[in-house]
Amino acid sequence: MLTLAQVEAMAPDQSALAAASKLLKPSAWPLLARDAATSVVWGEAQGSGSAPYRLMFDPADRGHKCSCPSRKFPCKHVLAMMWQFAEHPDRFAVGEPEPWVAEWLSRRRPGSGRPAGKPADANAPAPSMAALDPAEVSPGDPASQAQAEAQAAQRRARAEAAREASVTAGLEALDVWIGDQLNTGLASFIQRAQTTCRTAAQRLVDVKAPGLAARLDALPGALLSRPEPLRPDFLLAELGRLHLISAAWRRREGLDQALVDDLRRSIGWSVRREDTLNDPTVPRWAGEWLVAGTRTVVQPDRLRRTETWLTTADPAAQAPRAAVLLDFTPVQVGAGEAIPAGELFNAELAFYPSSAPLRALVAVRGPALATRMAPQGGASLVEALAAHHARLAALPWLGDDLLVAGSGRIVEADGALWAVDPDTDRGLRLAVEQNRAASPLLGLTLSGLAGVWDGQILTLLSASTPHGPWFADS
Structure with a gap:
């Protein structure tokens, strides 16, 4: 029986898996069926057009095909159908394969299925569409193969250009949205952050910028998790980072390739x-x-x-x-x-x-x-923070970063716990939810500490104490 772990292993990347998770409602599937004799499953998924996409999947060797134009294999529709088959096999009506399913099965390359009597290898890589459909490319004809590859490259280039244009339009709308929030006022934004960010995030998904959509979706939770006096500065910084990404995208042709790679991943290219x-x-x-x-x-x-x-x-x-x-x-x-x-x-x-x-x-x-070792020695907390600022200068929308210091103290001040550099008394505020877990460190001289820094809050991960290592998850 297909498992969710196997579905996850077949996903080309996490964005495809996330897209599949949004297609699990039965209303999106006019047809879901399976063949009791061969275990082949097929379905029709409602897409953006009037005609649904047709797709099929063979659990025997994990072969699959979908009529959608996606360049990911398997696409989100195949992943969603497999996901449902793993969780809700009762949704699949038992019956004879549809003619288009039977045609696909009959045209599959000899040897693409598993040998009779041999179980499927759950760890084998998923076959690609090209490997399953001999009508796509004839391996014995180099000229046809070269022509098919050239046509595929042209389709990829057109799809890439269309996505870049879509993202550009979406980021222009994002800049307008950011300006509207600033004009309305930060206090008002904090009160309605959940619905406002969800609406804007959905628009970014529509223009194929899922990375920025996820960043906006996470903003309300990050905002409300920190003490109220810190919220306005955090919100301004995050909106500023979103604007920087938008501005950098418009100027990407003049940027170093490494920064362009950062930019594309932040927007959502996988x-x-x-x-x-x-x-x-x-x-x-x-x-x-x-x-x-x-x-x-x-x-x-x-x-x-x-x-x-x-x-x-x-x-x-x-x-x-x-x-x-x-x-x-x-x-x-x-x-x-x-x-x-x-x-x-x-x-x-x-x-x-x-x-x-x-x-x-x-x-x-x-x-x-x-095992059970905590970081020891190295730079001071102030030096670790300076190194973070250098990385931030190279990548202005860096986000969370790991700070590792060779010394420190945990002190309590202003109703919060702080990681303090013993030489300069400069401190970084710890996350509120760590107050109880980190309280045993109060008064101890630490010979090493590590934590995730988001620009305002340090989430302590581990520390070396005179009594042995301390870990946040223990």
Whole structure:
């Protein structure tokens, strides 16, 4: 039986999975059916046109096809149908395959299915549409294949140009929206943030800017989670970052390629993990990495984001001081398996191209060298903050960043807890929800600490104390 974990594994990226999660209502599916003999499932999904998209899926070898124009394989419609088949198989009526399903099955390339009697490999990669439909390309005709590839490249170029034009129009509307919020007043915005941001986020989804839509969706929660005196400054900063992204997009032709890559990812262009890992030009650093801590966030798009924050075990190493691994799973599936906080391991990390490299993938991983270790030694808290400001100058819409310091104290002042540099007494406010968990650190001299800094609030992840390591998730 198909599982949600297998559906997740087939998704080309998290944005496709998020799009699929919005197509799970039965009203969006005029037809859902399956063949009891072969387990093949098919359906019709209501699209933007008058005629529904037709799609089919073979669980035996995970072959699939959809009549929509998406360039992702599988597309959101196939993912949504598989998702429903895993969760609600009762929605699929048992019957004979429709003629268009039977035609697809009859035209599939010999050998594309599994051999008789051999079970399907749940870990095998999903076959692409080109591999399933011999009518698309004839492998024995190089001229036809070259022509088909050229036509496909032209279609991709047209689709890319159309998306860029759509995003440009959407960002112009976003600038108008930001101006309207400032003219109306921040106090009024805070009161109606939830509905206002949801409406604006939906418009950004419509213009194919899901990254900015997710940022707007997260704004009300982030705004209301912090003390009231901090809210106006935070709101101004976040609206300013959105405007910077919009302005940078209009001037992208004059920007460095690394910053353009940052810009596209922020807007919502996805990059496949495989493409990053197979790209010989992406920066890579090998060495000992320490898990400073993990965070789990449930996003408005029904995906659970697991953040694994890493720091170099040797503060003097010639490598990025910090890295973050991001994993996305459907809420229904449960949290993915993150590397435990405090684990030290050898690994080579591949960083996504960026003007301030932070997000990374584990390209090669060795065994764990130690467990329950907290960061120790290195720069002071003031120096760590200065390094953050340097990264912020390179990437003005950076967002969350990892601060790692070799010393510090936790003190209480103004009704809040603060991480304080012992030499300068400069402090960073801790998140309100950490007051109880971090209270045992009061009065202790810390020989190391790590936390996620958002420009206003430090979420402490781990610390080295005279009594041993402390972790926020323990």
